[in-house]
Amino acid sequence: NGFDLAQYRLRAATDRAAGLEEGWRVLADGVFQGNPAGERMLLWYMGAAAIGASEDDALDAITTRLERLAREHEDEVARSYAGFLRGARLIDAGDARAGLVMVLEAANRVFAQDDPLARITAAGELCSAYIAADLAQTALEHCHRYRRLAQASGDAVFMARADYLDASALSRAGQPQQAIERWQGARQHFLALGLKGLAARTAGSMAGDLIIIERHAEALAMAQEALDAAIAVSSPISMAISRGVRADALVGLKRYDEAQTELDQALALVAPMEQPLLLGDLLQTQADLLLAVEGDSPRAREVQARALALKDTGMHLGDGQELESLELKFREREQQLQIRELETEKRAQELALEQARLEAERSEAALARQRQVMWAVGILILALIAGLAVVIRLLRAQRRLAEALRVQAYRDALTGIPNRRALNELAGALLPEPDSEERGHVLMMTDLDYFKSINDRYGHPFGDQVLATVAELLQSLVPATALVTRMGGEEFALLCPDLGKAGAIELASSIRRAVGSLVLESRGERVLVTISIGVAVFGPGTRDFSAWIRAADAALYRAKAAGRNCVELAAD
Numbered sequence: 001n002g003f004d005l006a007q008y009r010l011r012a013a014t015d016r017a018a019g020l021e022e023g024w025r026v027l028a029d030g031v032f033q034g035n036p037a038g039e040r041m042l043l044w045y046m047g048a049a050a051i052g053a054s055e056d057d058a059l060d061a062i063t064t065r066l067e068r069l070a071r072e073h074e075d076e077v078a079r080s081y082a083g084f085l086r087g088a089r090l091i092d093a094g095d096a097r098a099g100l101v102m103v104l105e106a107a108n109r110v111f112a113q114d115d116p117l118a119r120i121t122a123a124g125e126l127c128s129a130y131i132a133a134d135l136a137q138t139a140l141e142h143c144h145r146y147r148r149l150a151q152a153s154g155d156a157v158f159m160a161r162a163d164y165l166d167a168s169a170l171s172r173a174g175q176p177q178q179a180i181e182r183w184q185g186a187r188q189h190f191l192a193l194g195l196k197g198l199a200a201r202t203a204g205s206m207a208g209d210l211i212i213i214e215r216h217a218e219a220l221a222m223a224q225e226a227l228d229a230a231i232a233v234s235s236p237i238s239m240a241i242s243r244g245v246r247a248d249a250l251v252g253l254k255r256y257d258e259a260q261t262e263l264d265q266a267l268a269l270v271a272p273m274e275q276p277l278l279l280g281d282l283l284q285t286q287a288d289l290l291l292a293v294e295g296d297s298p299r300a301r302e303v304q305a306r307a308l309a310l311k312d313t314g315m316h317l318g319d320g321q322e323l324e325s326l327e328l329k330f331r332e333r334e335q336q337l338q339i340r341e342l343e344t345e346k347r348a349q350e351l352a353l354e355q356a357r358l359e360a361e362r363s364e365a366a367l368a369r370q371r372q373v374m375w376a377v378g379i380l381i382l383a384l385i386a387g388l389a390v391v392i393r394l395l396r397a398q399r400r401l402a403e404a405l406r407v408q409a410y411r412d413a414l415t416g417i418p419n420r421r422a423l424n425e426l427a428g429a430l431l432p433e434p435d436s437e438e439r440g441h442v443l444m445m446t447d448l449d450y451f452k453s454i455n456d457r458y459g460h461p462f463g464d465q466v467l468a469t470v471a472e473l474l475q476s477l478v479p480a481t482a483l484v485t486r487m488g489g490e491e492f493a494l495l496c497p498d499l500g501k502a503g504a505i506e507l508a509s510s511i512r513r514a515v516g517s518l519v520l521e522s523r524g525e526r527v528l529v530t531i532s533i534g535v536a537v538f539g540p541g542t543r544d545f546s547a548w549i550r551a552a553d554a555a556l557y558r559a560k561a562a563g564r565n566c567v568e569l570a571a572d
């Protein structure tokens, strides 16, 4: 609905009269129509302002409205809030017993509800009620609970009020030094919240404790601050309290005339109010003043007696049994609540633990998976490297094999010299152009004579040995540039570049002689080998390689025909 309750709470706490006026206006405008929870909070803040301002009529109207809200919406919290307000008013009016019973009953109702905010409020009201009833020790216990709940809520206003209430209780318990510390805490809180009026009111309260430890001058200044704030919001009760404290401080400072003036003004303010405790305090100051000025006079004694009587009615609790049983009930309820809270907390912790365990398991599993993947990747990489090495080795082996095969393809296995294929390829490269001047190339075809009979007589292995020996011999005899090849069987071809006809005849003759002189032995016998040679010099009639071979072959044929162991030259 656009109405900021949190801001209103601060406004009403600072200027109670203005807060009340605004509250009534808001209610009349129907701002909280159909919003009972909002109306309840507004009425509660208004009620607190009415108590603080001692506006009894307003307080009555507010509690009546809260009770109607409780009836219409079966709102136990609203009923309790009405109880807190009525109880506080009763205590202020001097009926501490009835007031406390009411506040305790209301707190018991709230603690049976599941409303954390209302519970904090209830704890604060209990603390406040016991302070007002001057039962400082019990108040301190309740204040302690309130402080705990306020801190847990994180609400700055609650925490400031916790300090304020603690200080009030400590002050009542006769611990001014500790009280002053708490007053200062509350003051800091209020100033931080921008609540100067409340900070000033706190200063006024602190002044009372400063007087007890005889820091009168400071007390006077603090009380002045509080008085200024009270005048600013035209709060008669706050003005009366501040003036009373100032009077006390002035008595302490022996400024009796000023003290009397303050006191008179304070008494005039309190006269129309029903505030026996406050009036009792003021009369006590008056008695002190009279004692200081006049000594032990009948007037002083009379005032002292009136003060004591007022303060006594204020504190009279009568039969405390009902109170005790209510306190007991409250404490039992609170204990049950704490047990419930502990159980909830324990369940939450168990849940969190379980979740953490599951989370840990999940991340453990994820880690394990990751490790597995990493292992797999590692193994794969190793396998790849190993595989690559194998492939490289295979490729190398293949290349070596290919090389070996290539070499074998051009080499005769038995003698180790080049074969017919090598001759064909080399001759192609060596073959000059048909019309060229290079006519010195020589091709010789040689063939061992009657080789079959050597095989037959001495065995094939011996024949092999003869072939190898002849191959070796041929290679040793030809020039370095010549090529000796085995054409097959016992036939060898010799290609000799630039040898010329004469050189050819000379070489062929020496080959023939050398073969014939070979000393070969088998089965204790000397074996004689001879060779026939056909020589063809590359000439005009030689068109190509096959023609050249044919010419050499023809010459060889003629050598065989001529009786073997001789050299024949092909025709030009």
Ligand SMILES: Nc1nc2c(ncn2[C@@H]2O[C@H](COP(=O)(O)OP(=O)(O)OP(=O)(O)O)[C@@H](O)[C@H]2O)c(=O)[nH]1
Pocket (backbone or CB within 6 Å): 414, 447, 448, 449, 450, 451, 452, 453, 455, 459, 460, 461, 462, 463, 464, 467, 488, 489, 490, 560, 564
């Ligand atoms: N030991 C051995 N014998 C071979 C090899 N190749 C061919 N021969 C043999 O060589 C002989 C060739 O015989 P022929 O062609 O009749 O010629 P020849 O006995 O030498 O007679 P002419 O050439 O006419 O003088 C055959 O008996 C073949 O078996 C070989 O690599 N090793």
